[in-house]
Amino acid sequence: MVPESALPLGMAGLSTRFRAITAAVAAALGPEAGPGRGTDASGFDPSGAQFDHDVVTFLLQVLGEGRPVYLCSETYPEPFVSAVAAHLGVFTAWGVGPGGQSSSVPREQLPPSLNQGFDYIGSATVALPGSASRVVRPGRSGPAGPARASVRNWLKLFRVHQYAKNALVMVPLLTAHKFTLASAATSLLAVVAFSLCASAAYILNDLLDIKADRAHPTKRNRPIASRVVPASQAVGAMGLVLAVAFAIALSISVEFCGVLFGYLVLTTSYSFWLKRITTVDVVVLATLYTVRVIGGAVAIDVPISEWLLAFSLFIFMSLALVKRYIELASQPDGAVLAARGYQVDDKSMVAILAAASGFNAVVIFTLYISSDTVRALYSYPQLLWAGCPILMYWISRVMLFAQRGLIDDDPVTFALKDRASWVALGAIGVIMLAAI
Incomplete structure (x- = not known):
């Protein structure tokens, strides 16, 4: 005590x-x-x-x-x-x-x-x-110093649970059919580099949002906001993981290091400025996901598919808008989303834009199936059509669950924990492999 x-x-x-x-x-x-x-x-x-x-x-x-x-x-x-x-x-x-x-x-x-x-x-x-x-509490005979951060606290600070999102770096490995051990190892290194870089960005975001997080019902429990991890130690950790991330990036290639640096600049700009501009914030989030795909292609030195870029932008724009919808749905009538500029009255429009972006991604996928690119890569391109209804089901399900309040915060995080999402993703992967 x-x-x-x-x-x-x-x-x-x-x-x-x-x-x-x-x-x-x-x-x-x-x-x-x-x-x-x-x-x-x-x-x-x-x-x-x-x-x-x-x-x-x-x-x-x-x-x-x-x-x-x-x-x-x-x-x-x-x-x-x-x-x-x-x-x-x-x-x-x-x-x-x-x-x-x-x-x-x-x-x-x-x-x-x-x-x-x-x-x-x-x-x-x-x-x-x-x-x-x-009344003397056990083990508290004298003044207590600040509690030492546990391993769990540090993992929470680094947002290790978000690392699964960086699996997008390995998508070009599948779409370009470059199934070699060397390419797979390079892709894994690229995933590690993006994960560590993302951790540094998360720490910076937490440092900038300390006051806002402490006023938030759930974010106040973040390690820095709750003072479990001192800000000075967080800054040191941020510098360390950033140095390791770029050391790994340079070991892959200078070009990949350039992509990672661009990702860092964009995510830093988002933390300082862009996240406060209505609709620009969701476009930037979609772009950050797409940059991961670009980084994966550059890492294994394969051409960047324009079809894949277009699909990524629309599908992740949809998910970013779903995230904002969920945040707006949790606000009282007449409220303004803190540091975002959205109003609760924008909720219906955000939902419409999210659905439109999601189904535009499906349209792009169907056009891709009919393209000459697919005929050059797949022996049975007709099988890819089976992936369309699965994709439509998944997008509709996410929208419906968001409407019902069954998704707490991030739809990507929800998908990583959702069994039906994993089944849908696995089915699409099997279809793509069967079509080769």
Whole structure:
């Protein structure tokens, strides 16, 4: 437990069952999340604070036993303490002492049970009356330092779960029918390079969006926003993975390194600027996916198929628009999507554009089947027509699931976890191999 003298807040609770119990919770707040000691806290936003989960859980258990829980502080003013009490919702009542400049519940007006004795969780320097005793959490005999980030935290920071998206780098290997061990190894190296570069971009995005993420119901749990990984360490990690990514890229070819650099410039521009421009953001996202396909072709030195580029742009434009639709659907009426410029009223148009882009991709696929390119690559090109209804089914299913609220955030991530999506993708792969 971090003592109140080292943190912005001390919280106290008590019980009248047999012996009154007083508990205190320490809120570990960064300087941008809470007021400085003794300053006006009227603008404090508790949603950006990080509270001690174990202590809050303990207080909930005490409250669940029918015993009242109180919050007290002699360090911070009434608006600050009131905001925290209202945010956590665990306290029966709260009060501030003389050091808080005001007192909603003066000491002499606190429940008589405090005078009967209580247990206290909080600062080790606080003098307690003889009838009181301290609650010492196991393994917390002294001030606690910041928690060390676990391997899981670092993997979450690097967005390792997003690496599957970089399998797009290997698509030219399939479409160009270059099934050699050397080409496969090169493609795998290219996937690693794109994955590490993407991790660096994700870290940069998190560093830029710290304040917005801390105000978001789910993004506030990201490693940097939650302060599990210090920003300084995140910057160092970003530089390291970026250096490794370009070292791998140079080992493949200078041309591939150029494509990777272009990807980095575009994704950095997206993080700094382009993601805030309505509709430009989704076009850039679609382009970033397509650049992966281009990088895969350059890595194994095969011609870049114009059909593949057109298909990629439309299918990923559709998925990017579905992502925005999902975000808009989660907003209250009249809201504006933070840092995006979309309004909730745009939801129907975004859905229309997503469906149009998705089925344009199907049209491009049908035109590709009828082209001279296919006749040169496939012995049985007619078999490829069987892939069209599967593709139409999958696009329709994603749109329908988004409409029903069954996709939480990213449709690409959803597809990677969805069994039906894997079956559809596998069926199309089998059809393409059979047509060769």
